[in-house]
Amino acid sequence: MSARGFLFAFIVLACPGLFLAAGQETTPPAKEVTFNHDVSRILNKNCVVCHRPNDIAPMSLMTYKDAHPFAKLIRDDVVARKMPPWHADPQVGEFLNDPRLSDADIATIDAWFRTGAKEGDPRDLPPTPAFSQGWHIKPDIVLTIPELTVSGATQDAYEYIYVPTNFTEDKWVQAAEVLPGDRRVVHHATVSVIAADKVAKKEEERSKSDAGVDKYHYRTGKVLHLRPEAPVVDDGCSYPTGGGVPGESSGYLNIVPGIYLPGHLAETRPPGYALRVPAGSYLQFQVHYSNHTSDDVKDRTSIGLVFAKEPVKHEIAQYEIWNNLFLIPANDDNHRVTSCYTLPQDVIALAYTGHMHFRGKSMVVEAIYPDGRHEVIMNIPHYDFRWQETYFLKHQFLMPKGTKLVTTAYFDNSSNNPQNPDPSKAVRWGEPSNEEMMGFWLQFADPRLVDGSAGLARK
Ligand code: HEC
Known part of the structure; x- marks a missing residue:
């Protein structure tokens, strides 16, 4: 032989x-x-x-x-x-x-x-690949929050920090990475674009002890929860809002250059597609801290931005679509929750992200097009909180106005789920990670060509 x-x-x-x-x-x-x-x-x-x-x-x-x-x-x-x-x-x-x-x-x-x-x-042996410490992209600019101390007692806190870009002209962001200052305490961080004239108002709202509190939400410390008396809607698709609290849509528009989630590194958009960061705007860092150490931990989270090097054709934004009214019973190992959202404008689909907490088990998204065609566009058969990837489509495609996005998620609130913080508790929507969320985010681009002046219809 x-x-x-x-x-x-x-x-x-x-x-x-x-x-x-x-x-x-x-x-x-x-x-x-x-x-x-x-x-x-x-x-x-x-x-x-x-x-x-x-x-x-x-x-x-x-x-x-x-x-x-x-x-x-x-x-x-x-x-x-x-x-x-x-x-x-x-x-x-x-x-x-x-x-x-x-x-x-x-x-x-x-x-x-x-x-x-x-x-x-x-x-x-091939040459050792070169890396810049920490980053998985080569940022053209890095914006960092001022140092913040997360005290040892902090279980969960959402902090909002506004960082000026000082951009003197509109910038187009192709790739971005949010780098936690200290991974032990940064649970997630979402960085969105906000106009300078809105910052003062936002900061004032956030500084109030009842920020975000309304008919459907209450607050403990720096996190929000759904009130127990809020209506229970597991099948968002059978409810007028599609899964949003009464009076609010299940989906809203957000401009998110970068996000840090467990297992999520940088995001690099395909050539020709980029996010606009208007001159003078601020970046809002929404950082979810969770300090399980007994020590005070200092954090300085950053975002690195890579500017588009070639002409931008289409401007990027994101629809974030939720069911915010579900109730997952204690010990239920296969609880179904849906949300529905109908696109209010034509979009080019670019990327998908599913977001749940520790009890998330699976998520499927189906598009029902205006011509009646059904298509499963994303399937996460074994969701894992530790790995929240964003899936960038190889072939971007037009989703016409009127396309209905139907998200179906299952949750495992039993003791079979090793990540479950407490199977004996019924859970509803809440910002702390031991409560739940059910979100599907569609990163999309405006099909209209960027001509220097026209922007997205930001409703
Ligand atoms: C996106 C980041 C990422 C990439 C890419 C990646 N890993 Fe990992 N890997 C991790 C993390 C984080 C863990 C620890 C958590 C876990 O096991 O889920 C891990 C765990 C492991 C473990 C288990 C270690 C243990 O002690 O149990 C092995 C083996 C491993 N990786 C091998 C690989 C190999 C081989 C590749 C490439 C083919 C790879 N990984 C690519 C992030 C990554």
């Missing part, structure tokens, strides 16, 4: 599971697989973006010394497609930022592990 034939037989016999797990047959690599020649290239391309010192992953995979102790875990996680993380159903939609490995790369990593996880010839 030739060496190649032997290796093939060895892999097939030693690892029948691989071919089942990968779902189809793969061609095993022809010669000896080493870290330096083969595996490092795969890790550099697909893993070290997170697996490098001081980033979100628990260990670095930059060097042989770093990676070798994890050879088996690496093999197991890539064969099971747990790594790199990706939670959208591959059968529904094609996405630009889909990081899933090819079957050939998975076979290479498997073969490497099976043949002793060898280092190989140092001359084969």
Whole structure:
């Protein structure tokens, strides 16, 4: 038997599971697989973006010394497609930022592990990828909030901080990344654009102890909750608002250059599409702090912006669509909640994000077009709070005015859900992460060409 034939037989016999797990047959690599020649290239391309010192992953995979102790875990996680993380159903939609490995790369990593996880010839080692510390993009500008102390006692707090851009002309943002100052306490951070003349009013509203409190909401400290007497609507689609509290639509428009969510790195929009940050405007940092350490922790969260380098054709904004009235009973392991929203204008669909908290289990979004056609546009079959990716469409497409977006989510409020903070509690909408949310966000662009003056119809 030739060496190649032997290796093939060895892999097939030693690892029948691989071919089942990968779902189809793969061609095993022809010669000896080493870290330096083969595996490092795969890790550099697909893993070290997170697996490098001081980033979100628990260990670095930059060097042989770093990676070798994890050879088996690496093999197991890539064969099971747990790594790199990706939670959208591959059968529904094609996405630009889909990081899933090819079957050939998975076979290479498997073969490497099976043949002793060898280092190989140092001359084969590709150059180490260069990174700027912390960032996953190369920002043209970084805007940072003033230092804020999150006291050890803080369970959950939403802070609103307004940072002037000092832009003297309109800027077009292509890519952005929100970088937490201290990941131990920053649960999420949404950065939106706000006009300078609105800042004072917003700050005044926020400074009141009853900010956000109304007929349907009450406040404890710096977070809002739904009042228990608010109507219970699980099937938002059967309710006049589609899932919003009475008198409010389920969907609203927001201009969000960047967001930090668990497992969410930078957002890079396709060429020709960008967000407008008008001259003189401010960025509102909505930072959700949650300090589970007993110490006071200082934070300075930043946003890095990359400006469009080529002509912008279409301006980006976002519809955020919610059910805010659901009630998930205690111990219910499969609770269904829906929301419905009908697009008030033509949009070009760019990207999707699903947002729930620890009890979120799955989310499906269906578009019902004005011509009656139905299409499932996003499916997250196994939602995981720790991985809230934004899925950027490979092929942007027109969603006409009148398209109805039907979101169906399931929640697991039982003890089978290892992330569940408390199965004995019924939960409703609330800002703290141990309460729930049910949101679908559509990042879109205005189909009308940017001509320098026309902007989006910001209703
Ligand atoms: C988007 C960031 C990201 C990327 C890309 C990524 N990882 Fe991870 N990885 C993480 C984080 C965060 C964890 C820890 C949390 C978890 O296990 O869910 C992790 C955990 C792991 C673990 C388990 C460690 C343990 O101790 O259990 C392995 C093995 C691993 N990653 C390998 C890889 C490999 C191999 C790749 C590339 C093919 C990769 N990862 C790509 C972020 C990432």
